[in-house]
Amino acid sequence: SQQGEEDPQALSIQEGENATMNCSYKTSINNLQWYRQNSGRGLVHLILIRSNEREKHSGRLRVTLDTSKKSSSLLITASRAADTASYFCATVFSGNTGKLIFGQGTTLQVKP
Amino acid sequence: DTGVSQDPRHKITKRGQNVTFRCDPISEHNRLYWYRQTLGQGPEFLTYFQNEAQLEKSRLLSDRFSAERPKGSFSTLEIQRTEQGDSAMYLCASSFGGNYNEQFFGPGTRLTVL
Numbered sequence: 001s002q003q004g005e006e007d008p009q010a011l012s013i014q015e016g017e018n019a020t021m022n023c024s025y026k027t028s029i030n031n032l033q034w035y036r037q038n039s040g041r042g043l044v045h046l047i048l049i050r051s052n053e054r055e056k057h058s059g060r061l062r063v064t065l066d067t068s069k070k071s072s073s074l075l076i077t078a079s080r081a082a083d084t085a086s087y088f089c090a091t092v093f094s095g096n097t098g099k100l101i102f103g104q105g106t107t108l109q110v111k112p
Numbered sequence: 113d114t115g116v117s118q119d120p121r122h123k124i125t126k127r128g129q130n131v132t133f134r135c136d137p138i139s140e141h142n143r144l145y146w147y148r149q150t151l152g153q154g155p156e157f158l159t160y161f162q163n164e165a166q167l168e169k170s171r172l173l174s175d176r177f178s179a180e181r182p183k184g185s186f187s188t189l190e191i192q193r194t195e196q197g198d199s200a201m202y203l204c205a206s207s208f209g210g211n212y213n214e215q216f217f218g219p220g221t222r223l224t225v226l
Contacts, residue, residue: 102154
């Protein structure tokens with residue numbers, strides 16, 4: 001079974017608005033990663049945040065991690081139509097083999 | 113292109129047939145992972161290799177599934193006696209180093225079993 005739950009399952013916004021997606025998980029992690037997937041394609045790695053980090057930025061992306069609440073959020077600022085995709089969080093348990101445990105994803109639609 | 117590649121990109125087969133997929137990881141990556149993704153779901157881990165050694169297999173990987181990485185470079189995933197429930201996207205990813213590094217994914221092989 002998948003470890004993470006993502007919220008919302010679907011999100012529709014206008015170009016230029018910010019999009020926030022949330023991810024919750026159940027067990028202690030070494031790191032949490034966010035991926036983007038365009039329809040029917042492979043996954044593109046966005047950001048990796050380690051359990052001892054609280055916030056990371058990459059361009060228009062901001063990821064936070066709260067290990068006490070076992071949750072993470074991905075913020076995309078000034079969204080563009082090209083950001084339309086599914087976004088997945090994936091966790092790596094402490095002490096495991098590095099396999100990723102994915103949530104069910106958030107489908108983001110950015111309207112031009 | 114030096115990313116992860118997968119072949120074929122699409123495969124349509126009849127129930128009961130065998131299929132084999134290939135993954136070529138990024139050349140210096142020692143770890144290779146296979147995942148399966150069904151429609152509307154996140155990917156699920158199937159198995160992984162460190163160099164040529166298969167170190168973990170998910171219980172999702174029934175006896176009909178076998179994976180190899182004979183020389184620690186490319187990998188193959190074979191499904192014998194395919195069933196309609198095997199229809200999914202099969203994703204390969206590779207990484208370098210230990211357990212906690214980012215994984216780079218290939219474009220996937222979409223399998224349809226009729």
